Amino acid sequence: MAAASGTILSNMNYQYPKIAEAAELLKARAASLENKADILKAVELRALYGEIATLPVDERANFGKEINTLKAELEQLVAASQNEAEALPPIDITAPFDTNVAADKRPKLLPSEAGSIHPLMQELETVLDIFYRMGFTAIESRELDDEYHMFSSLNFPDGHPARDEFDTFMTVQQDHNGHPLIAPAHTSIMQNRMLRAHADNLAKGEPIAVVIPGRVFRNEDLDARHEHTFYQFEGLYVDKGVNAGNLLATFKTFLSEYYQQDIEIKSQPFYFPFTEPSFELALSCPFCQKKGCNICSQSGWIELLGMGMIHPNVLREGGVDPEVYTGFAWGCGLDRLVMMKYGIEDVRHFESARLDFLRQFV
Numbered sequence: 001m002a003a004a005s006g007t008i009l010s011n012m013n014y015q016y017p018k019i020a021e022a023a024e025l026l027k028a029r030a031a032s033l034e035n036k037a038d039i040l041k042a043v044e045l046r047a048l049y050g051e052i053a054t055l056p057v058d059e060r061a062n063f064g065k066e067i068n069t070l071k072a073e074l075e076q077l078v079a080a081s082q083n084e085a086e087a088l089p090p091i092d093i094t095a096p097f098d099t100n101v102a103a104d105k106r107p108k109l110l111p112s113e114a115g116s117i118h119p120l121m122q123e124l125e126t127v128l129d130i131f132y133r134m135g136f137t138a139i140e141s142r143e144l145d146d147e148y149h150m151f152s153s154l155n156f157p158d159g160h161p162a163r164d165e166f167d168t169f170m171t172v173q174q175d176h177n178g179h180p181l182i183a184p185a186h187t188s189i190m191q192n193r194m195l196r197a198h199a200d201n202l203a204k205g206e207p208i209a210v211v212i213p214g215r216v217f218r219n220e221d222l223d224a225r226h227e228h229t230f231y232q233f234e235g236l237y238v239d240k241g242v243n244a245g246n247l248l249a250t251f252k253t254f255l256s257e258y259y260q261q262d263i264e265i266k267s268q269p270f271y272f273p274f275t276e277p278s279f280e281l282a283l284s285c286p287f288c289q290k291k292g293c294n295i296c297s298q299s300g301w302i303e304l305l306g307m308g309m310i311h312p313n314v315l316r317e318g319g320v321d322p323e324v325y326t327g328f329a330w331g332c333g334l335d336r337l338v339m340m341k342y343g344i345e346d347v348r349h350f351e352s353a354r355l356d357f358l359r360q361f362v
């Protein structure tokens with residue numbers, strides 16, 4: 001018997017007036033009960049069972065059957081109300097109040113026009129737009145990862161001292177190898193995943209070209225240039241015949257587009273376990289055009305990011321044959337890029353929630 005939730009079930013035809021009467025009474029009462037299950041404990045129901053013994057023997061079975069029918073009807077009513085409770089609309093945990101609260105009892109909220117998109121996210125849109133135009137796709141990084149993606153897949157052998165340079169936050173949760181889960185210190189955690197996901201496309205002549213923005217974490221002493229939480233965007237490009245010249249040209253094009261002026265770059269050798277050769281890239285100061293200013297410490301140049309040709313071991317671990325394919329990768333700090341664009345002197349402003357700072361970007 002299907003019943004619309006919250007309504008009284010269709011009336012059974014009870015042969016005994018006593019039971020019909022009790023049915024009507026109990027169903028009406030159930031409708032007003034908050035906990036519908038309480039109706040099954042009603043004294044009237046118990047009284048009916050008690051009456052069986054007082055009836056003539058040949059009627060007892062029929063009478064008892066009807067009480068059971070009534071009880072079954074009440075049980076269905078209880079079950080229907082429980083289904084209804086389960087079908088309540090899901091709670092929006094991002095809402096700043098309980099959405100089930102009546103409209104007139106909800107707290108007063110500022111109009112949405114009073115808010116704005118965070119400057120870093122505005123600038124990230126600009127960054128991604130440029131790379132879309134250059135044929136890259138984008139995928140977000142993640143904010144918790146395992147030891148394999150943070151280190152092993154990136155050619156950091158066990159116990160390698162370079163692991164210590166990525167001093168980040170560990171959780172008490174462990175991965176399946178018993179290592180603590182890690183708040184990623186770089187977006188390079190996604191390299192292995194992207195290589196694996198797209199390795200098959202390489203054979204079809206489709207390069208892997210992806211930009212991976214994400215929040216990263218370092219155990220830093222905080223100052224105007226260092227935050228424990230900041231944004232990076234990783235770049236990954238793999239195809240036949242890719243070389244370091246392609247990498248530098250790609251990034252120079254990006255920087256010139258982003259700063260809307262011709263940017264010079266210079267690279268110097270560096271070391272990262274996951275790229276070989278590795279570079280540190282400096283750009284001509286977009287603020288003073290190399291004349292010297294506070295942003296570039298009067299040098300005219302600003303060291304911006306690390307990059308390099310993806311190490312053959314990293315390609316191999318990602319299912320890509322390094323004898324056939326080569327590729328480049330970079331990990332660029334978004335915060336620093338934006339700081340240079342607007343002459344922001346302290347990286348801590350971004351996470352400070354200071355409205356006087358944020359309102360300048362509305």
Ligand SMILES: [Zn+2]
Nearest residue numbers: 285288293296
């Ligand atoms: Zn400068």
